[in-house]
Amino acid sequence: MAPDFSSRKPQCNNVVRVEMPFTTRCLSCSRSLARGLRFNAQKTHCGNYLTSPIYTFSFSCPTCSSPLAFATDPAHRSYRIVTGMVAFANKTTVEEVETLSLPNHSIYEVQEARDAMQQLEDEKEDKRKATEAKSRLEALVQRNEDTAGGGNDIERNRALRSVHREGRRERDALQEATRALGWDDDGGVKLLPASDEDTRRARAAMAVRARVTKVSPATALRKRMSGAASSSIFAPGVYDGGKKRSRGRT
Template identity: 30%
Template sequence: MSERKVINKYYPPDYDPLKEEKVKKVRKPGPAGWPTVRLMIPFSMKCLNCGEYIGKSKKFNAKKESTREDYLGIRIFNFHFRCPQCFSDLVFRTDPKNGDFECVSGCRRNYERKEGKIAADETMDDIVKRLEEEEYREMLAKEGKKENEETAMEQLERRLNEQQKEQEATEEIEELQERHRRLERAKPRILDDQELLDEKEAKLAFKAKSQSKSLTENPTQEGNQISLLSGYSSSDDETVTIKRKKSSLGIRKKVKV
């Protein structure tokens, strides 16, 4: 066993690989000569002998049979494997026309394809037209996917922009709330000032009205007031004009000088 694992092997000086005869592999006829391949079931199926369900992607060792059939130069292969329950022979084959697989014997597919199968009597022109349409649909699907896709940087930029907008909106709301609070605090003071101003104007109006009424009742008093305001009197002795006070009942009282 150690000789098999050595790195360098001995070749005699007179060894010529071109003169050596190649040993031809003799392939056994029939199923014994088919190559064994390891594969997964491309679709879920049911065994017709025992009713066992075989799930998709289950691994099997299958015999690969090369048939003489082809589609546009593509060879069609049959795959033979055994049911894990009853060990009966199950066969499925490739379907390059529809890009799928189909059951041949011993099994049945659980679910059929969503797309309809291609007609068996399809001409070459129909094939070319169908392939062009499929290529056009794939191109549109790829373009739409590229438009909808976002790279990691684009997603990060979009999130940062959204966060910035939310922060600006929050600051604006806080500013409006602060302004509203300031207005609410200043509102009572403005009302007090307005009330004082109204009261002052009412007092002045009442005073002016009372003065005009007193002048109409005592016209002689107007001259005395004018003389006092001008700084001289009509008589030799200085006179002082004192306005009579009114009581709360409206009765005039005499004032001693």
């Protein structure tokens, strides 16, 4: 909204006391308006930058009464000339006016962007840590279930007692077997639980014993004598055996 310069005299209700934010020169009479010069101006709300209002300060040149105006510039944290003036090229520095340098807009934007990136990285790191902790916790729970058989304390206690009961029955059975064999179980002789290896060795020993029994000398002699009594000495088997033996020798 452009300021209204139809009336040279500012309205009393919006008149404020301001001072020139920088040194300017009137375009009509070339009068210099120094920075810090105080005068009355009409303050007009002429818009917004984001949520910050933009105000225009309108006044007349003290020499030629030309309409002059400057406005606030929230986007650059400064002021801008609206009409009737031109700013001097040589702007003052912070060292000259002995004040502090404020960070400009771009620095704030960079800082905000950096904060946003840092926030994203922090969130990513938090998610990674949470996933790691979750998998570790799940592994611990799984291992606990595997070792304890799962369930609650009562079930785990029952499983443990069952295992102990089995072991006790096995030991009692072995002691009974030891006593049945006539061995004193307190005298150092102990039966161990039977294993598959024991079974295999026992079967092998029984087979050897059966073979030895079958070809024992007494049985062989008895068979040979009964065979000689019931067969001829010229039986074909005996004669062939003799031929085979003589052929084998030549």
